[in-house]
């Protein structure tokens with residue numbers, strides 16, 4: 022069942038209004054990882070809830086309690102549950118998205134203020150933090166609701182919504198909410214859900230829409246080395262004391278090599294090598310080494326072989342060194358011996374890896390390596406957050422509906438991809454609801470989520486809104502599993 | 503010739519006023535390494551010049567031209583030359599000091615605002631950036647001038663002053679000034695100088711005054727690794743591309759080991775090992791492992807052997823890793839692959855090392871090691887600043903005068919020390935003027951120059967002012983070499 026023409030026309034006719042909606046959302050700097058911006062996350066929750074209510078969705082703010090961040094106890098931003106439609110004859114689709122964003126400062130190297138949506142007419146792009154991750158997709162659903170509300174058309178399915186404001190900071194509190202809600206049975210806001218649809222990832226490239234059936238997990242670590250009571254002058258103390266930075270850099274250098282191989286014994290080894298048949302799946306994708314180098318903005322691919330680069334992202338673990346807290350980070354030449362430094366790194370996980378089976382390997386390896394240093398500084402390691410990887414059945418009717426919707430809107434067969442990033446809630450929904458979860462991306466592979474100059478192409482926002490709506494019609498038409 | 507009692511009494515009677523003078527100076531955040539604070543350095547120059555003029559010193563601001571910092575062309579702060587006294591029968595002492603300071607932010611971990619002088623009555627300490635390095639000592643000289651001016655006493659020697667505002671940023675422009683000034687012969691502000699006295703270092707411990715006859719040099723490096731055009735999401739790009747942080751951390755780990763050994767081939771090897779006789783010099787100093795651990799605030803000495811720890815600071819090179827520019831440095835868990843990172847490290851040099859003979863070793867070693875990584879990222883290395891090491895004749899009459907002055911004020915024989923830090927101008931004065939240079943420290947080994955909570959003990963400031971004045975009387979009494 023194709024989407025009705027009046028819906029598609031409405032979307033085309035209201036582009037500027039939809040872009041204005043996204044602009045309003047981007048202006049709320051809902052950075053969940055910065056305690057000072059917590060009130061903005063709450064403000065964003067309220068804005069989103071009002072939008073849902075305006076188009077007939079019944080909503081509920083769920084208090085998720087408090088958590089500790091940077092030594093402060095902070096209230097978590099509320100999650101928002103929503104529901105519209107209760108027709109037993111229709112399928113029920115649960116939509117997930119997040120309204121918090123990654124940190125961003127103009128000084129990080131943005132070409133425009135990150136919390137202003139900047140429209141570039143020449144390229145047809147909308148720049149701003151959260152434009153693609155994940156405010157654009159979330160508001161895509163609001164656009165679909167608006168269109169049906171204004172056209173006084175009933176939706177083809179019953180919809181349930183679960184939107185959170187802590188995704189970029191480990192989705193604190195959300196798993197508990199989902200598990201609690203599921204327990205309520207008939208009273209649950211998730212009662213009767215037939216499938217879940219999440220729009221929080223990206224096409225593999227800039228040309229071909231994708232359906233995503235796998236995600237890597239993550240385990241994020243902080244390695245702390247401390248020694249002196251305060252920062253020291255390197256002239257006065259250099260070669261008299263054990264320097265925390267020397268210890269930390271030595272440890273961090275033992276985690277990953279420049280070819281991306283993980284040096285923590287047992288981690289790479291947990292994942293069986295791909296056989297020839299599996300390799301063909303990756304060879305079939307619409308992708309080239311040029312694609313990765315264009316989207317990265319540098320000729321830095323780890324290999325010249327497309328399948329091996331794609332497998333690196335989709336079916337291999339990866340270890341990235343993100344930075345150091347406590348060391349000198351400014352411009353210029355400061356001759357300091359930092360007293361207390363913390364290295365941040367994370368490992369992206371693939372089946373059968375989980376934080377539970379990888380963390381002990383990482384922790385005991387670093388403990389052992391630290392002992393080998395013979396340093397009098399102190400060592401500790403923290404796991405800041407973690408999430409299991411996930412792989413889904415991509416022959417399910419929900420995936421079939423998404424394929425047909427993609428073909429209708431984009432006139433292309435989608436790439437079936439596994440993503441390198443982590444959306445831990447995917448797995449929670451899959452396990453707690455026992456239903457199929459579909460990842461239906463709106464943005465392109467070069468959107469730069471989590472980076473400077475994050476963007477969403479106007480065409481992806483508008484066609485993506487049509488895609489989300491059409492997917493609902495195709496679900497309604499499909500065979501219930 | 504002991505200092506006259508009325509001078510000493512004047513100093514005792516004007517302690518609060520002298521502390522207020524230091525408080526005024528600390529409130530001017532004259533950070534030479536931060537372009538935005540350049541006007542404060544200029545303001546500090548003006549304040550110091552007015553103080554000198556108030557007590558009868560003829561002054562001259564010398565324009566040092568411009569330089570480039572962080573890509574900006576900036577005017578250098580002026581140097582201040584001063585002279586008072588022109589009696590052929592008296593010796594002429596040239597005083598050097600600097601009125602710029604290291605960067606400091608409350609958020610670095612200071613217990614009090616760094617640019618407010620905080621007086622702690624319980625410990626008798628004055629906390630604030632520049633209190634000990636180098637505003638306290640510079641104002642010690644102003645205090646001596648004030649006392650003589652107010653008491654209408656002639657100074658026992660002719661004095662010349664050379665104060666700069668770029669010491670913490672490589673003393674840009676100062677060498678040229680000194681060399682130009684020396685060339686002027688009879689017209690030179692340095693004409694007739696018999697010796698140089700610099701008060702810009704520290705006692706070895708917290709008990710025993712010191713005279714310092716050696717300094718390490720320095721060479722400060724910035725290693726740049728760049729790859730993608732912008733920061734990347736580690737989920738999307740992890741194990742697809744060469745990550746600049748991985749390359750940088752690998753390179754930095756090859757520079758120094760946790761025991762302080764420099765791994766750059768040829769650098770440690772340039773310095774001959776100490777023989778038994780030289781080791782005895784270090785064994786004789788009033789120092790213990792507890793001293794270093796107390797001043798560092800942690801039990802982190804590289805050895806249990808006092809002489810070997812002291813030699814590490816005084817007669818060995820050291821390599822410190824200061825930090826990384828461009829990586830994630832905040833709190834929390836950001837999953838970024840930084841696009842462009844720069845590692846900062848420096849090597850403290852001892853004879854026969856110089857930046858000229860060490861830089862090529864470091865640069866070619868890192869170039870070679872980078873090639874070994876097999877990375878497609880780009881590598882470059884910059885030398886941000888450098889200075890040669892210096893060792894002086896400590897039997898000279900100026901050192902003898904300082905020894906007698908120390909014995910008069912502190913009732914102790916000073917430690918004869920070599921310092922781990924760098925004051926490159928020391929060597930320029932020694933070479934350009936061809937006279938003896940004395941380092942006469944005011945502060946203690948635990949002052950925390952360049953660190954958080956930098957402090958100067960009130961007793962060191964006040965007795966130190968007496969010491970500087972008494973030194974001038976002892977110079978006047980000594981035998982001209």
Ligand SMILES: [Zn+2]
Pocket residue numbers: 119154155188221
């Ligand atoms: Zn997201």
Ligand SMILES: [Zn+2]
Pocket residue numbers: 123154189470471
């Ligand atoms: Zn995200």
Ligand SMILES: [Zn+2]
Pocket residue numbers: 600635636669702
């Ligand atoms: Zn200094």
Ligand SMILES: [Zn+2]
Pocket residue numbers: 604635670951952
């Ligand atoms: Zn200094």
